[in-house]
Amino acid sequence: MTEVDLPEPPWRRRSKKTRRQVLDRDRIVEVALRIIDEEGIDGLSMRRIAEELDTGPASLYAHVSGKEELLDLVLDRVIGEIELPEPDPARWQEQVKAWAREGRRVMKAHRDIARISLGRIPTGVNVLRSAEWLIGLLRGAGLPDRVVAYAGDLGALVVGAYVFEESVEEANADPETYAMVADYMLNLPPDLFPHITSMGTALFEGGADERFEFLIDVFVAGLAAVAARDQTP
Amino acid sequence: MTEVDLPEPPWRRRSKKTRRQVLDRDRIVEVALRIIDEEGIDGLSMRRIAEELDTGPASLYAHVSGKEELLDLVLDRVIGEIELPEPDPARWQEQVKAWAREGRRVMKAHRDIARISLGRIPTGVNVLRSAEWLIGLLRGAGLPDRVVAYAGDLGALVVGAYVFEESVEEANADPETYAMVADYMLNLPPDLFPHITSMGTALFEGGADERFEFLIDVFVAGLAAVAARDQTP
DNA sequence: TTCGTTAGTAGAACAGTGTTCGTTTATACG
DNA sequence: CGTATAAACGAACACTGTTCTACTAACGAA
16 A cells, blocks of 8 residues: 555644743844844844744743844844954054954954944943953053043944945945946036046945055044144143 | 804815825925934834825825835935035145034934934935035045045045934933943943943043044044055155 | 826735733742 | 742734725826
């Protein structure tokens, strides 16, 4: 007799699931991050996470107070990937750049995660440790407290904003979109936009790395100049 | 006989509304902006706008392709409020700051509108005119094309990110939240966070204006330094 | 004026979101 | 073992942006 492949009866499926799979916060955060890596932030929903964990969305709320807290945790988890050297105040400028590059590197590794870093009060342990490192470096270098205090916060803001913009540009990096935008700008009315149109393709030169390096160059040179001014009565 | 106030019969109400109120894009944008002013960006939905216009949300789609386009239009409408002087290349540094202050001023006047400015490809006429002004100024001042091209974009990014962060802080500006955050940071473990804890309240000094002025000071000084370097072979 | 076409509006519905609430299940503790 | 607590579950809520179809209004030509 031919063996017949019957669907398993529903009453039998239950026995496989008697043991509840235990959730914990770290697991939720890791799954959330994986979803962001694959689908971007807009692909992340509580249901999506629950689906991956084979549970229901309501179960997540036993471990996080809501989506906002979850995003805090995910961001902090990412910033924890930053690797920083021993602070060397004699080389503070190069080290501020290294700090910024590290911030960019870890965020870039996770799609559009940088979007979460914006407009958020820094409370995670890794986020704070990163700030601590920078503040320690700048104090060691003898920069005025006012400069140190501001730089700690504004540095993260500038890097996060840049990396977020970069992630948007990467998402729209197909040659068609790029050509369309460039075409649009280069064909603006020259009487209204003489400088944009005459600059032409120079507006679009340099890649993301170069632009980022320029930005942190400007930031660090500016810090140095303002700090020097602050120290000259 | 006492006059009786009867509800108007339903068949009679229709006659008042035979004339359809005509929507147009500008009206939609203005209403959207007013809702943002009063309720913030999270208070803005297509239904909310339609409610204010006494129509249905589907009607909006005859005038805008979707919410994203609407937000583009709202932002451009806001940036149109910027007032800029005649460019004077001899004073380019002060004028870059004036440009940044104007950007901040108009965005600050509209709650958390700055959030929309982030991660957005600049295509609105006012956004482009603002960039055109800045680029024209910097070219007039003889800055290298590379510097000009980067500064146009990064300037807007820095200002937008700052103003957005500022709007978040203003939304959380009640003394209780502020005290809670300060308390949290000042009571971190000193062995892990020696610099943050020893800086103490210096971390929270200065208001938003001062921090913004610091940021644009750094940005402009940095631009000047990098530009000077670029011009020295 | 009438009629046909086009553009705009309206309403229902779809697919999705974050979250709450009450119930059930599992775990921890005495 | 019994009780209390914590975690998980499922249904439902209130809301979102958008699409689709039908209706209405406006416009232009005859």
